[in-house]
Amino acid sequence: GLVALGNGLAFGFGAYLLRTGAITIGTIYLFFHYTEMLRRPLEQITRQMQELQRASASVARISDLFALRPTAEARDGSLPPGPLRVEFRGVTFAYESDEPVLRDLSFALSAGQILGLLGRTGSGKTTVGRLLARLYDPAAGAIHLDGRDIREVPLADLRSRVAVVTQDVQLFHAPVRDNLTFFDRGVPDERILAVLDDLGLRGWVARLPEGLDTILDPRATLSAGEAQLLAFARVFFKNPGLVILDEPSSRLDPVTERLIERAVAALLRDRTGIIIAHRLDTVQRADEIMILEAGQILESGPRAALAADPASRFARLLRAGLEEVLA
Numbered sequence: 001g002l003v004a005l006g007n008g009l010a011f012g013f014g015a016y017l018l019r020t021g022a023i024t025i026g027t028i029y030l031f032f033h034y035t036e037m038l039r040r041p042l043e044q045i046t047r048q049m050q051e052l053q054r055a056s057a058s059v060a061r062i063s064d065l066f067a068l069r070p071t072a073e074a075r076d077g078s079l080p081p082g083p084l085r086v087e088f089r090g091v092t093f094a095y096e097s098d099e100p101v102l103r104d105l106s107f108a109l110s111a112g113q114i115l116g117l118l119g120r121t122g123s124g125k126t127t128v129g130r131l132l133a134r135l136y137d138p139a140a141g142a143i144h145l146d147g148r149d150i151r152e153v154p155l156a157d158l159r160s161r162v163a164v165v166t167q168d169v170q171l172f173h174a175p176v177r178d179n180l181t182f183f184d185r186g187v188p189d190e191r192i193l194a195v196l197d198d199l200g201l202r203g204w205v206a207r208l209p210e211g212l213d214t215i216l217d218p219r220a221t222l223s224a225g226e227a228q229l230l231a232f233a234r235v236f237f238k239n240p241g242l243v244i245l246d247e248p249s250s251r252l253d254p255v256t257e258r259l260i261e262r263a264v265a266a267l268l269r270d271r272t273g274i275i276i277a278h279r280l281d282t283v284q285r286a287d288e289i290m291i292l293e294a295g296q297i298l299e300s301g302p303r304a305a306l307a308a309d310p311a312s313r314f315a316r317l318l319r320a321g322l323e324e325v326l327a
Ligand SMILES: Nc1ncnc2c1ncn2[C@@H]1O[C@H](COP(=O)(O)OP(=O)(O)OP(=O)(O)O)[C@@H](O)[C@H]1O
Pocket: 095, 096, 101, 119, 120, 121, 122, 123, 124, 125, 126, 127, 128
């Protein structure tokens, strides 16, 4: 707008000077040519100033994040090695203080057992996992691991003993090795390759142009199944006593499906497991079943017993097909 106005003024003034014979048409041309040359760099500077402003806002936001201190601080004493016993005691929890997402939830899972957690979307399944990793603390009640209130376990210890594989895998724009070990360069290549081997990802790494040093582009390089397998691989680099697997509901091809099946079996070996399952195969792995509805237990019990009782919700779910009911 301003430029157009300037051009207009210059044009008018130029016409006047030309009329009075002070300058030639060539001078006017030069005049416009020079303004044009000046305009582009000026625009670039403006754009860069805007970018600088946006960047400094981001830097401020990042330093705010770094300055955050966890409100969930812990006292001392660490968890024992091996599979962990899980217990929820009257847990009530709400994200925003109004409507509770979990209501007075109580259940126990013996060490080394696998719980299949089912329920409609929004019933609170993922929230159970988040509370176990202490991303939040319950508003009422307590969560115990191996008989200890998790609020009394140091957070770093808790997080190294409880692994959560989320529905959407977060990958970094970084080398494959760092994606797997969370930037722990102390993990030797042989160990990384051994884990990838176990998960059937050896061929995948072999095809990467620079092997473990290949930079992952989270959006381009991976299929959903591969991303899931990489997320599993991460778990093997810590040695958790409880694995919470929040299975994605997306469909995978049969080959990947089989790889995932094998990986899940390896993942849960000698560990307590909570699997939020969307597929029948994974559900069949569970020793116990718990169906949530609106943050409460709709039905729970040993999988085999529930499956054998034609009147149970679980048996009905199996008949109808999980995908239909839980999608
Ligand atoms: N970070 C959050 N902030 C506020 N509300 C949330 C948050 N995460 C989940 N909720 C709400 O809490 C309820 C339970 O969510 P949750 O993710 O535990 O359900 P879910 O059983 O895992 O569902 P799905 O099968 O879709 O994964 C939902 O109503 C959801 O909208």
